[in-house]
Amino acid sequence: MSFDAPGAAAAVRDLLLSFGADPDSPELRDTPRRVAEFWAERLAGTEADPSLELVPLPGDLASCPVILERVPFVSTCEHHLAPFEGYATIGYLPGVGGTVGLSKLVKVVHGFANRLQVQERLTHEIASALETRLRPAAWGVKLVAIHTCMSHRGARTPDVPVTTQVLGGAWEKEPPGPFRN
Numbered sequence: 001m002s003f004d005a006p007g008a009a010a011a012v013r014d015l016l017l018s019f020g021a022d023p024d025s026p027e028l029r030d031t032p033r034r035v036a037e038f039w040a041e042r043l044a045g046t047e048a049d050p051s052l053e054l055v056p057l058p059g060d061l062a063s064c065p066v067i068l069e070r071v072p073f074v075s076t077c078e079h080h081l082a083p084f085e086g087y088a089t090i091g092y093l094p095g096v097g098g099t100v101g102l103s104k105l106v107k108v109v110h111g112f113a114n115r116l117q118v119q120e121r122l123t124h125e126i127a128s129a130l131e132t133r134l135r136p137a138a139w140g141v142k143l144v145a146i147h148t149c150m151s152h153r154g155a156r157t158p159d160v161p162v163t164t165q166v167l168g169g170a171w172e173k174e175p176p177g178p179f180r181n
């Protein structure tokens with residue numbers, strides 16, 4: 001299944017009607033198109049394979065652990081279609097698969113975040129991409145996020161950060177500092 005922009009716009013039009021709003025009013029006329037474009041962007045990682053970003057850099061790079069902290073991300077809770085957003089810590093100790101450019105790690109986080117998600121699956125998908133593409137000696141992914149489905153409705157708990165973490169290889173038993181906090 002691929003993203004159907006006209007179908008999404010038609011569905012938003014129906015949604016507005018179900019709200020008792022007039023989708024043909026000057027104020028709302030462009031809203032179905034805008035919302036369809038919004039979701040196209042937010043779900044762009046659904047059909048893509050974000051792990052393909054992880055192509056090793058050529059050459060003999062001096063190898064050491066690499067950890068990026070406070071990488072911002074926004075994703076979408078599949079239960080309520082509500083955003084959850086926060087920060088990722090992502091790192092690895094290079095192994096047989098070599099070293100990647102730093103920006104590729106950020107793109108992997110964003111790629112998997114651009115799907116309908118739960119935070120646990122998002123964490124595992126990012127970790128699996130590191131594991132399978134880089135065959136690292138160690139790897140780790142930690143996400144800390146606020147879920148608007150809990151802050152804006154329902155439980156109405158605005159300040160509850162949710163932490164999820166997956167560690168692999170040598171870091172499973174001995175995680176480095178950023179994965180211990």
Ligand SMILES: Nc1nc2c(ncn2[C@@H]2O[C@H](COP(=O)(O)OP(=O)(O)OP(=O)(O)O)[C@@H](O)[C@H]2O)c(=O)[nH]1
Pocket residue numbers: 077078079117118119120147149150154155
């Ligand atoms: N484990 C997990 N749960 C999530 C995530 N995002 C949202 N949820 C939860 O998914 C659950 C869906 O529960 P339901 O009882 O089916 O839906 P609901 O009646 O709208 O639930 P409330 O939010 O409790 O009002 C809620 O408890 C959400 O807090 C996530 O990333 N991981």
Ligand SMILES: [Zn+2]
Pocket residue numbers: 077078079080081082147149150
């Ligand atoms: Zn939710």
